[in-house]
Amino acid sequence: MTEPIVQVSPAWAVLTPFLLMLLALTAAGLNGALVARTAGRPLRSGLAAPLGEVARLLRQRRQVTVAADVVLWRIGAAGLVVVAILKILVIPLGPWTLADLDVGVVWFNTMDVMTWALFWLIGWGANSAYALVGGYRFLSLAVSYELPLMFALIAPAVAARSLQVGDVVAAQQDLWFVIWMPVAFVIFCGSVIAFSSWGPFATGAGRDIAGGFLADVSGVDRLLILAGRYAVLTAGAAFAVPVFLGGGGGPLLPEWLWTIVKTFLVLAVFVAIRHRVPTIRPDRFAEVAWIIVLPAALLQVLVVAIIVVGS
Amino acid sequence: MGLTSVLARWASKRVHVLIIEVPGWGASRMLLEAELDRRGWAVALSPADADLLAVCGMPGEELRAACDFVWNQLPGPRARVNVTGSGSLSTLLNEASAHLGDDSAQREDARSRSQNTVAEDSAPDAGEHDGMAPEEMDHGSMDHGMDHGEMDMPMPGGIPLAEGGDDRDGLEMDFLTVPFGPVMPHWPAGLVVDCVLQGDVVVSAQARVLEAVSAPTEVSTEEMTYLVEARLRIIRLCDHASQLLALAGWQTAAQNARRLRDDARWSADIAEHVAPLDRLRRRVERSVLLRWSLKGISLGGISVGRPVGGTDALAEAGAATPADQAGVAIRDRLIGWLHEAAALAATSSDTRSPAAGDLDRAREARDLLGALPALLRGTELGTARLLIAGLGLDTAALAPAHERTHD
Numbered sequence: 001m002t003e004p005i006v007q008v009s010p011a012w013a014v015l016t017p018f019l020l021m022l023l024a025l026t027a028a029g030l031n032g033a034l035v036a037r038t039a040g041r042p043l044r045s046g047l048a049a050p051l052g053e054v055a056r057l058l059r060q061r062r063q064v065t066v067a068a069d070v071v072l073w074r075i076g077a078a079g080l081v082v083v084a085i086l087k088i089l090v091i092p093l094g095p096w097t098l099a100d101l102d103v104g105v106v107w108f109n110t111m112d113v114m115t116w117a118l119f120w121l122i123g124w125g126a127n128s129a130y131a132l133v134g135g136y137r138f139l140s141l142a143v144s145y146e147l148p149l150m151f152a153l154i155a156p157a158v159a160a161r162s163l164q165v166g167d168v169v170a171a172q173q174d175l176w177f178v179i180w181m182p183v184a185f186v187i188f189c190g191s192v193i194a195f196s197s198w199g200p201f202a203t204g205a206g207r208d209i210a211g212g213f214l215a216d217v218s219g220v221d222r223l224l225i226l227a228g229r230y231a232v233l234t235a236g237a238a239f240a241v242p243v244f245l246g247g248g249g250g251p252l253l254p255e256w257l258w259t260i261v262k263t264f265l266v267l268a269v270f271v272a273i274r275h276r277v278p279t280i281r282p283d284r285f286a287e288v289a290w291i292i293v294l295p296a297a298l299l300q301v302l303v304v305a306i307i308v309v310g311s
Numbered sequence: 312m313g314l315t316s317v318l319a320r321w322a323s324k325r326v327h328v329l330i331i332e333v334p335g336w337g338a339s340r341m342l343l344e345a346e347l348d349r350r351g352w353a354v355a356l357s358p359a360d361a362d363l364l365a366v367c368g369m370p371g372e373e374l375r376a377a378c379d380f381v382w383n384q385l386p387g388p389r390a391r392v393n394v395t396g397s398g399s400l401s402t403l404l405n406e407a408s409a410h411l412g413d414d415s416a417q418r419e420d421a422r423s424r425s426q427n428t429v430a431e432d433s434a435p436d437a438g439e440h441d442g443m444a445p446e447e448m449d450h451g452s453m454d455h456g457m458d459h460g461e462m463d464m465p466m467p468g469g470i471p472l473a474e475g476g477d478d479r480d481g482l483e484m485d486f487l488t489v490p491f492g493p494v495m496p497h498w499p500a501g502l503v504v505d506c507v508l509q510g511d512v513v514v515s516a517q518a519r520v521l522e523a524v525s526a527p528t529e530v531s532t533e534e535m536t537y538l539v540e541a542r543l544r545i546i547r548l549c550d551h552a553s554q555l556l557a558l559a560g561w562q563t564a565a566q567n568a569r570r571l572r573d574d575a576r577w578s579a580d581i582a583e584h585v586a587p588l589d590r591l592r593r594r595v596e597r598s599v600l601l602r603w604s605l606k607g608i609s610l611g612g613i614s615v616g617r618p619v620g621g622t623d624a625l626a627e628a629g630a631a632t633p634a635d636q637a638g639v640a641i642r643d644r645l646i647g648w649l650h651e652a653a654a655l656a657a658t659s660s661d662t663r664s665p666a667a668g669d670l671d672r673a674r675e676a677r678d679l680l681g682a683l684p685a686l687l688r689g690t691e692l693g694t695a696r697l698l699i700a701g702l703g704l705d706t707a708a709l710a711p712a713h714e715r716t717h718d
Contacts, residue, residue: 052325208696211356279560
């Protein structure tokens with residue numbers, strides 16, 4: 001039932017940021033509702049909370065700290081949204097895609113490596129101890145998650161014998177990759193949460209260091225960073241769909257709608273995890289990441305490779 | 312004007328409040344936090360994140376200076392309130408919210424601020440911005456407080472460069488002198504820890520407490536007369552647990568502890584809280600991730616955990632308090648708090664239990680404050696925060712009117 005993925009006119013690219021931000025806003029609304037529920041307030045008040053946040057950040061003056069590295073700081077703040085948009089360019093929406101690059105999987109990986117620089121710049125630019133420590137923490141986390149993430153992305157590419165996202169979707173017509181490479185899927189999801197500095201991996205913006213890299217940003221800069229974090233998280237959830245969850249495949253609904261539904265479901269799980277688990281400290285995580293997670297990812301790739309060669 | 316007023320209206324639904332607690336005014340802070348929860352307002356983690364500065368209590372001279380300094384760091388629109396009782400809390404916040412939404416007043420405020428800055432910049436030798444004295448308490452942008460030694464070094468923005476020194480691995484790394492507190496989320500009221508950092512590792516630390524000008528007497532005491540000692544103890548234990556859980560990054564559990572704390576203040580029958588407190592304790596005990604995350608973080612040889620009130624009751628209930636053991640793990644401390652709170656709630660049917668004297672509490676607080684520097688030395692910042700929270704330091708118990716310094 002799945003047709004080959006077709007590349008549509010680049011003019012449609014104008015719409016992608018809107019779709020991305022709409023999904024990100026929905027995620028923020030869901031987050032607000034969950035927070036409201038734990039505080040014993042009506043869910044509806046929480047759903048609207050992101051709009052209130054946007055309004056107050058638009059009204060707030062942006063502040064500059066003493067001897068801040070303003071240029072790098074602003075690049076970091078604005079970059080997250082840009083990276084998220086660049087990520088979703090290679091993600092097919094049902095049968096359509098903007099750019100079916102022959103190295104689509106690598107493209108996504110390249111973009112997520114950009115977040116290393118961006119979070120570090122946000123932490124560096126403020127010229128403040130808390131922000132700097134937040135930047136350090138993100139980098140030490142990144143050293144732990146990046147290699148497992150790369151291997152987790154290689155597994156579907158090996159199975160599809162292609163780095164092209166369209167081929168990866170086509171290879172899942174019979175069986176979704178999540179079924180026979182669950183380890184890679186779990187590692188991928190964990191890494192998305194980590195590179196979005198989200199939930200248990202949000203130590204870079206931790207409460208113990210007064211918000212870390214967020215400690216000194218205000219006004220529109222803060223809005224861009226917070227929106228960018230949601231956007232990067234959304235893009236990560238969206239990429240799980242073509243790579244592990246069979247793209248637009250599914251009964252009844254049109255393919256483009258399936259892509260959005262699946263993306264939202266993955267995103268909802270990410271958001272729900274946010275406040276429910278304690279922080280994973282980067283120094284503790286490094287050990288686990290290198291001794292357990294990375295070998296697990298390699299084993300997964302090995303198993304996939306053997307199956308692919310054997311079939 | 313239509314758009315700005317719409318923005319102002321939306322923004323007023325989600326005010327971020329930076330709370331500064333003065334030692335001894337914990338009750339005001341807790342009431343404020345409960346009110347913020349009810350309104351759906353958020354607690355700000357840093358001044359840059361805040362619209363409203365709420366000072367809970369009557370700060371002494373130095374703490375007041377710190378408050379003024381932080382007030383300067385609020386980006387604006389901004390408002391400031393002083394919370395000293397519960398009666399007018401709602402009105403106070405409504406007024407602050409209205410002030411935040413008042414565009415012309417905020418514009419006037421912004422204009423006067425920028426004029427101040429210009430005046431300072433044009434003054435000769437005005438190296439530092441924001442009218443900041445080098446000794447003043449900073450937080451949020453902690454970089455200002457760096458070493459003032461070498462004046463012939465290049466000074467970007469009027470700040471001398473950090474000096475290098477060998478770190479714990481024998482590599483050269485910059486020393487950064489950073490005062491922690493008195494304005495920090497989940498931080499003992501009025502505590503200042505002057506740290507020397509290398510990266511995010513504490514090389515050395517000095518602890519002191521900024522005092523209140525007066526203890527809460529009028530309104531809050533009236534508020535508290537019906538709260539007997541055991542209940543106060545439960546509230547304090549839940550508050551400690553909530554702070555520690557929040558620092559461990561577990562927001563839902565921290566929120567849970569906070570609600571139990573607030574319920575304990577208002578509910579008629581404290582015995583109702585036994586079950587929820589036990590549930591929370593079991594939840595904390597079950598969490599594998601928390602166990603792993605807090606593994607190996609312990610208070611060393613510091614003797615902590617002497618229950619202040621209701622010791623006999625506790626022994627009857629068979630509570631395992633980690634009293635006077637060597638090396639109390641932070642996780643055990645947390646579970647011990649919740650256990651003690653549940654035991655107190657079960658046994659005290661609001662009868663006045665034998666309270667430890669103020670002298671005892673003051674001595675314990677002084678001992679803990681004295682032990683702090685040795686405890687923090689060589690720890691990573693996140694660990695240091697957990698350790699400080701794990702002490703359950705009661706800064707209000709310290710003798711008022713003068714500062715104490717330990718190193």
